[in-house]
Amino acid sequence: MPEPIALIDCNNFYVSCERVFDQRLLGIPVVVLSNNDGCAIARSEEAKVLGIKMGEPVHLFRDKVERHGIKILSSNYTLYGDMSRRVVAALHAFSPSLEVYSIDETFVDMTGFGSRMVPHAAAMRDAVRTLTGIPTCVGIGPTKTMAKLANHAAKKNPVFGGVCDMMEKGVADFVMRRIEVGEVWGVGSRTEAKLASQGVRTVSDLRDMPMALARKVGTVVLERTVAELQGVRCLDIEDVEPQRKGMAVTRSPGVPITDLDTMCRAITAHATRAAEKLRNHDLVAGTLTVFYHTNPHRPDRPQRHASRSLALKPMSSNTFDLVEAALRGVRSSWRSDKPYGFTKAGVILDDLLKPDEAPRMLFEPLKPRKAQLMNALDQVNDRFGKKTLVLASEGFDRRWHMKADMRTPRYTTRISDLPVLRV
DNA sequence: TCTGGGGTCCTAGGACCC
DNA sequence: TCTGGGGTCCTAGGACCC
Numbered sequence: 001m002p003e004p005i006a007l008i009d010c011n012n013f014y015v016s017c018e019r020v021f022d023q024r025l026l027g028i029p030v031v032v033l034s035n036n037d038g039c040a041i042a043r044s045e046e047a048k049v050l051g052i053k054m055g056e057p058v059h060l061f062r063d064k065v066e067r068h069g070i071k072i073l074s075s076n077y078t079l080y081g082d083m084s085r086r087v088v089a090a091l092h093a094f095s096p097s098l099e100v101y102s103i104d105e106t107f108v109d110m111t112g113f114g115s116r117m118v119p120h121a122a123a124m125r126d127a128v129r130t131l132t133g134i135p136t137c138v139g140i141g142p143t144k145t146m147a148k149l150a151n152h153a154a155k156k157n158p159v160f161g162g163v164c165d166m167m168e169k170g171v172a173d174f175v176m177r178r179i180e181v182g183e184v185w186g187v188g189s190r191t192e193a194k195l196a197s198q199g200v201r202t203v204s205d206l207r208d209m210p211m212a213l214a215r216k217v218g219t220v221v222l223e224r225t226v227a228e229l230q231g232v233r234c235l236d237i238e239d240v241e242p243q244r245k246g247m248a249v250t251r252s253p254g255v256p257i258t259d260l261d262t263m264c265r266a267i268t269a270h271a272t273r274a275a276e277k278l279r280n281h282d283l284v285a286g287t288l289t290v291f292y293h294t295n296p297h298r299p300d301r302p303q304r305h306a307s308r309s310l311a312l313k314p315m316s317s318n319t320f321d322l323v324e325a326a327l328r329g330v331r332s333s334w335r336s337d338k339p340y341g342f343t344k345a346g347v348i349l350d351d352l353l354k355p356d357e358a359p360r361m362l363f364e365p366l367k368p369r370k371a372q373l374m375n376a377l378d379q380v381n382d383r384f385g386k387k388t389l390v391l392a393s394e395g396f397d398r399r400w401h402m403k404a405d406m407r408t409p410r411y412t413t414r415i416s417d418l419p420v421l422r423v
Numbered sequence: 424t425c426t427g428g429g430g431t432c433c434t435a436g437g438a439c440c441c
Numbered sequence: 442t443c444t445g446g447g448g449t450c451c452t453a454g455g456a457c458c459c
Contacts, residue, residue, distance in 0.1 A: 034445035041441095041445075057444040075445085102441045188439050219451060221439080248447055297444060346446090402445090431458075440449075 013104035014042035020133035145228035250346025253400035271326035278317035286351030290329035
């Protein structure tokens with residue numbers, strides 16, 4: 001049996017972050033909305049009980065909001081990102097090997113804890129709770145897939161008291177027979193439907209299905225999942241961050257974009273942000289794709305999906321290079337044959353490399369981009385706040401900005417937003 | 424009427440994740 | 442009227458090579 005892996009996962013993370021700073025949110029139904037205040041992406045237990053589904057558009061449950069006094073909040077990613085960092089900082093004391101899997105989940109290598117595993121996991125939960133105020137659950141298993149499943153069980157079944165250890169075969173069997181296959185990490189709705197037609201409904205059905213059939217139904221990915229459910233480790237803890245392959249900045253404007261000028265301002269802002277992200281990761285990009293499209297939920301209106309990919313030569317992370325390419329893409333694809341209203345636009349970067357790995361040009365550009373200028377730009381915006389310095393083509397007209405009418409303060413990252421204590 | 428075998432590389436699209 | 446944003450991996454099929 002492989003050494004144990006734990007997955008620690010924050011309960012209703014975004015809602016929990018909000019509750020740390022506003023006690024009035026405790027005990028009542030709370031929902032955090034996606035960007036642009038579109039749909040529910042985090043729900044308190046009370047909101048789940050009321051039947052609010054993950055990803056449900058807010059206009060479809062507006063009646064429940066009124067009727068049950070649900071508290072609705074815009075998402076505050078600055079706050080959640082900072083709280084996530086604090087949670088991970090608390091976990092470093094518990095294992096030398098961690099993999100931060102997402103904003104609210106971390107895999108922890110539990111090698112060497114033997115019979116003291118469950119107390120160790122409980123201590124981890126206590127530390128996170130004490131240091132950040134965030135409640136968590138822990139799942140333990142011989143593989144990542146089983147740790148994920150154990151975590152699900154720890155969340156759903158109070159019998160586990162917040163820590164479920166599936167290293168014991170009895171526990172694993174108990175859990176797998178009671179959970180539907182769609183809950184397994186890597187089994188989405190498509191695969192679930194295909195499995196159902198083969199009579200595979202519970203996790204134990206999946207664990208016991210023939211490998212060859214698993215491969216036929218869901219390629220090597222599902223085959224690997226079956227092996228992991230049998231306790232055969234296929235996925236290791238990745239404690240060094242792999243180099244990323246792509247990067248995207250996409251947004252839905254608060255009101256549809258109908259004219260080229262506004263689109264150019266929005267795209268300038270997205271390309272600018274993309275360039276900042278590139279420089280933060282110390283990468284350069286070889287390909288830039290710019291796209292924009294109309295609302296696919298409104299087939300009664302003129303529809304258009306536009307997209308242009310451009311090669312960046314030389315590869316670059318320079319704001320001027322990226323904005324120039326992105327605007328070229330917008331202008332060359334723009335059409336005014338119909339009154340389009342674009343509800344999404346973005347910039348995607350691919351072929352990312354470290355600057356010293358990027359191919360050199362045989363003929364260097366006549367006016368080489370200066371790294372110093374970008375450093376200055378980043379430093380000004382770091383010190384005086386985002387968007388202090390922007391390109392002229394972004395302008396100051398913010399009509400295309402996203403909606404976020406119910407966002408809480410950036411309690412932990414803005415001096416002006418610090419909570420005030422009155423005694 | 425007859426028309427090989429064995430590769431690589433790239434891209435689009437599907438499926439999944441949080 | 443209102444439906445998020447940002448990722449990864451795998452496969453099939455076409456283009457191309459000798």
